[in-house]
Structures are given as C-alpha cells and as structure tokens.
Amino acid sequence: MPVSPRGSARIGSVKKLIQPASLILLVIIALAVSTCNRPAGDSDADSGPAPGTDRNPIVMAFVPSTEAEKIVEGAGTLMQMLEDETGYRFKDYVATSYIAVVEALGKGHVQVAWLPTLAYVLAHERNGAEVVLKVVRHGRDTYYGLIITRVDSGIETLEDLKGETFAFVDAASASGHLYPRALLLKHGVDPDTDLERYVFAGGHDSAVLAVYKGNVAAGAIYDDAREKFSETIPEVFEQTKVIGKTDPIPSDTVAIAADVPPEVAKAITEALLDLVHTEEGKQAMYEIYNVEDLVVAGDGDYDSVRDMATVLDLDLEKQVRGE
Helix, strand or coil: CCCCHHHHHHHHHHHHHHHHHHHHHHHHHHHHHHHHCCCCCCCCCCCCCCCCECCECEEEEECCCCCHHHHHHHHHHHHHHHHHHHCCCEEEEECCCHHHHHHHHHHCCCCEEEECHHHHHHHHHHHCCEEEEEEEECCECEECEEEEEECCCCCCCHHHHCCCEEEECCCCCHHHHHHHHHHHHHCCCCCCCCCCEEEECCCHHHHHHHHHCCCCCEEEEECCHHHHHCCCCCHHHHHEEEEEECCCEECCEEEECCCCCHHHHHHHHHHHHHHCCCHHHHHHHHHHHCCCEEEECCHHHHHHHHHHHHHHCCCHHHHHHCC
16 A cells, blocks of 8 residues: 555654664674674773783782792792683882781782691681681691600699799790780789799790700790701700690681682682692792691681680781781
8 A cells, every 4th residue: 555655754753763773772782792702811991800810910928937039939830830720910029027928918919828727817807818728847737835844854744834034036926925925814823923934035946955055944845946056956855845735726727808709718728729739830939938838727726726825815917017
C-alpha cells in the first residue's frame, strides 16, 4: 500500500530516534569485547596494574639484620629465581629499619617481607600481614633462651637468683633478654628490683664469658651460644649449667601483606619452598639470612611472643623501633 507523505515523515523520525540508540548499544558491546580481550596483567584505571607485572612488580623487603651488601647480593639472585619460577615480576627492597618494613606492608608498598619475630607480630596486629613461612636453622624452626650459672655458684633454681648479679645480652634480644626476663618474672624474680644488678653484655658470647669468668652470677643466652667455645674453651660446658629454659621462640618469618591476592600469595609461598630445596636457591637464601630451610607457618605459631609481651607489658612498636 502506498505510504503517504505524512506517514513517510513519521517513519523518518522513528529512524532518527533508533540510530542514536543503536550507536550506544554498539559502543557498549565494543567496550565489553575490549574488556574481555584485555591482555593478562592489564587492568582498568581504578584497580591499577595487576601484581607481578612490569608496571607493578611484587616488592620483597629485607630487614637490615646482617650486612646490607650481603643482603643485596643474595636478594638480587633470589628475585631472578622467583621470576623464573612464578612468571611474576619481582623487585627487592632492603630497608634501613624493621619498622620501615612494617609500615611499608601496611601502605601497599611491599607485598612480601622477611621479618624477625617481634616485627612480624607487630605487622600482623597493625596491618593484617600473615606469616606463610618460617626459617629453619640448625634443623629447627624454633630456638630457646637459657639461663646459666657456674656449677660452683650455689645457685640451683631461678628463685635463688634474688640478690645476685646477672648478664642479659641486649635490650632487643628475644632469647638474650625478653624471653628470659619474662621467665624470671614468672618465677617471682623481678630483674629491676630483686637482682643486685644486671648488665647488658652486648653479645651472647660475652654473656657466656661473663658467667664463666665469674663476673656475674648468672646470665641469659640463646640455646646454642656455648657451642662457639667448644674448641677454644671446652671447659665452658663443664663449669656452667642451665637452671632455666624459656618457652620456644619461633624463628623469623616470610610474611605476606593483607592485600595480596590469595593465588599470588600461594604462588610465592610454593616457589620459595621449591627454591630452598635447590642448590642455587638455598645458597642465595643462606647468603641473605643463613637460611637452611623453610617450613609452612601460621600466625598461631607466634602466640608465645604475644604471651611474653603481655607478661612484660611490652610496647611492641617501641621495641621494634628500638626505643
């Protein structure tokens, strides 16, 4: 049937209305296809580049507990191994202090960190960082603090230390001060009021010698400290004895920031476990922190640290800062 001019005009108007709508639909479809076909590792402006890409490498932090040059050399080797193992891009960061790493974990500047015990507990409480691995040395993933005295001192128990002289190692030492101090307090001996005096010897070997030479009546050391003298002064073992042993102290950690995707955290954890069992990987980790092996760890492994901090009413942040 013929279309009237008026009808033709109406059809033309409808076409004009349809065209913009069709264009909008085409744009939406094109955007959806573009998003679906986006290369792996890219992302939109809101979320930023995916972790482990060239534009957003995974930053692994190392604390300055040994020589910085030694850490840097081993870390560079380890980063390359992790890249080969996981396919992710890595970047190392050697911090100037423990607290710097704790803060960086919370700000998204660091995704993985090798942290000592106290620093990890602080990072977990403040930023939600989670331990995934802990270090094994001498075949163990824990160690102990010991309180020793001379065999001829007449001191048999921790309670006998009241009124005696004592050597701790360093104010920040877990095995040479903090855990032994908590142990003394649990046995009714307050170092600040019940001892005649105490000193900080500055090192575990110095604390051993202070006791051995009779400069102090007793001292706190880590459990293998006397081994150092097995050849030079073997009589150290014969002339000193253990009168107290702390709770087990969990070894230092590999911790992951709270915002790291689970699949990325899993890949990093598995890669480190694999690498530490290769000759090259173990050598790199040993160069950094004398790591002999790594084992899977959980936050509950560090409850004894929290118990110790509670007994001592310890401010973890001040302790980690070295204040």
